[in-house]
Amino acid sequence: MNLMEYIYNTWAWYVSGPLIACVLYFLLIMGKKFGMSSNLKTFCAIGGAGQLSNFFKFDWKANTWNLWVVAGIIVGGFIAFQFLTPYAPQIHEDAVMQLKEYGINSVNTSFLPLELFGIENLFSLRGLLILLISGFLVGFGARYAGGCTSGHAISGLSNIQWPSLIAVIGFFIGGLVMIHLIFPIIF
Amino acid sequence: MKQTVYFFLIGVLLGIIFIKSEVASWFRIYEMFQFKSFHMYGIIGSAVVLGMIIIKFLKVSGIKDINGKKISIEPKSKGFTRYILGGIIFGLGWALAGACPGPMYVLLSSGFVSILVLIAGAVLGTLVYGLLKNKLPH
Numbered sequence A: 001m002n003l004m005e006y007i008y009n010t011w012a013w014y015v016s017g018p019l020i021a022c023v024l025y026f027l028l029i030m031g032k033k034f035g036m037s038s039n040l041k042t043f044c045a046i047g048g049a050g051q052l053s054n055f056f057k058f059d060w061k062a063n064t065w066n067l068w069v070v071a072g073i074i075v076g077g078f079i080a081f082q083f084l085t086p087y088a089p090q091i092h093e094d095a096v097m098q099l100k101e102y103g104i105n106s107v108n109t110s111f112l113p114l115e116l117f118g119i120e121n122l123f124s125l126r127g128l129l130i131l132l133i134s135g136f137l138v139g140f141g142a143r144y145a146g147g148c149t150s151g152h153a154i155s156g157l158s159n160i161q162w163p164s165l166i167a168v169i170g171f172f173i174g175g176l177v178m179i180h181l182i183f184p185i186i187f
Numbered sequence B: 001m002k003q004t005v006y007f008f009l010i011g012v013l014l015g016i017i018f019i020k021s022e023v024a025s026w027f028r029i030y031e032m033f034q035f036k037s038f039h040m041y042g043i044i045g046s047a048v049v050l051g052m053i054i055i056k057f058l059k060v061s062g063i064k065d066i067n068g069k070k071i072s073i074e075p076k077s078k079g080f081t082r083y084i085l086g087g088i089i090f091g092l093g094w095a096l097a098g099a100c101p102g103p104m105y106v107l108l109s110s111g112f113v114s115i116l117v118l119i120a121g122a123v124l125g126t127l128v129y130g131l132l133k134n135k136l137p138h
Helices: A003-008 A013-029 A038-046 A060-084 A092-100 A119-123 A125-145 A149-158 A162-187 B002-020 B027-032 B039-061 B081-097 B101-110 B115-135
Strands: none
Touching: A003 B039, A003 B115, A013 A149, A013 B002, A013 B039, A038 A125, A038 B115, A060 B002, A060 B101, A092 B027, A092 B039, A119 A125, A119 B027, A125 A162, A125 B101, A149 A162, A149 B039, A149 B101, A162 B027, A162 B081, B002 B039, B002 B101, B027 B039, B101 B115
């Protein structure tokens, strides 16, 4: 296999995980901390939410660096989608069969399920609600817990913080409940 | 200005990792919560183990950051309720959306317009937390 084939294929965990640790290192060297959900709070502050709650009264300009990270993420995503990713993720055959039973047939052919993210979902109440509610839970939960996967699971656990371990246990309880108990109801 | 470029480039690297590792794929999150693949656990696990070594090394060596300050991560405030409840709520959303905040931004480049609704929901959730903060158990 030549180099380009390695890049085009899924990057193995033992490549991706260490690369994420490199990002953590770069941000620490830059005097910052890896945390992606803080940007959502910054968006609220920029939008004037400081008038509604003191929670959003802070100097958001001090977080501009993180917005530049987000801008980079969007550009990096564009590069990856356009030039580096000719194949859709291939997941375990058991998971493929379960998803097909749920009517999610775009598995192994698309990066995201068309059944949930396709444009027609914006014109159905059910589709719209799933998108809005799932986003809402992510935003609300991340602030309530004081961090998300990057802040708690990666930074927090790396720094051996108990609160982060509790939060990550919470992440998994919530995720398992959604997939094993709620998915069979909504799909 | 120069630092802005560094942050942007770190973002570009992160964006490419999110897509190429497929952690931004809804299907990978589903597979993870079904325990059908080691992929996601391997990524998070190896990042954390290496992260521990990096942080230990930075603390012990006393290396300064780019602004000449000592590198330290301020600990999260003590507590239990907010972390477990917030964590569970986040996890419910993570599994349904198939994306956490970092990957949400990268998916803007996927061409799926519906990601805008997902992000709008996340901003709304953040806003509502800010409004309810004093009424919630922490």
